[in-house]
Amino acid sequence: MDVPDPAPARYPSTIAAPLEHELVIKKSRFIAQVAPARTTEEAEAVIAAVRRQYWDARHHCVALVIGTHADQQRSSDGGEPSGTAGVPMLEVLRRRELTDLVAVVARYFGGVKLGAGGLVRAYSSAVSEALDAARTVRRTPAVRIAVEVPHTDAGRLQSVLREWADHHEAQIEDVSYASSATLTLLVPPAHLVALDASLAAASAGRLVAVRGETVVMES
Structure with a gap:
């Protein structure tokens, strides 16, 4: 549960x-x-x-x-x-x-x-x-997260993380493509452990969420 x-x-x-x-x-x-x-x-x-x-x-x-x-x-x-x-x-x-x-x-x-x-x-x-x-714009602290994904998995993982973000007060900030795809998310500190667990489950433990700076997220 x-x-x-x-x-x-x-x-x-x-x-x-x-x-x-x-x-x-x-x-x-x-x-x-x-x-x-x-x-x-x-x-x-x-x-x-x-x-x-x-x-x-x-x-x-x-x-x-x-x-x-x-x-x-x-x-x-x-x-x-x-x-x-x-x-x-x-x-x-x-x-x-x-x-x-x-x-x-x-x-x-x-x-x-x-x-x-x-x-x-x-x-x-x-x-x-x-x-x-x-219209009021709500502000919360969030950690900028980078997830590097192979091109072959980028579309599926983007869909998974977008759905996860919708249920955890997070946002997908950017998606960039080079030798691999990098998904950048803004995640409230209270939801970081949940992100790690969901990412591990979606990638069989292959992908890691790299934590960056704490910023102000608007919603």
């Missing part, structure tokens, strides 16, 4: 693609854009693009989280009262355990003051609702 592998450790997730969402509260328009950004330079480019697009908005408020472990975090109230915009937006990103993304909210004032509490709710809701519509 197979014993299930423990769930792999996880890094903060990110999102797959940019997304825009508009929220209207008491005639004020809150236009939120969330976008992937792996560096502060990419985040700054997104911020600059939003400011150009919505150049006549009264406020441009920002929150960003960068780094595999979410170690770079920044926010700006964009002229709103201190603590009413950027920090609430950043808290949404933190609560959702997200990284490598930037959130920008452009506000067009509708003539009715919302008060500090109203602004906090509006900015956090705008970002939260935008993220609700975004």
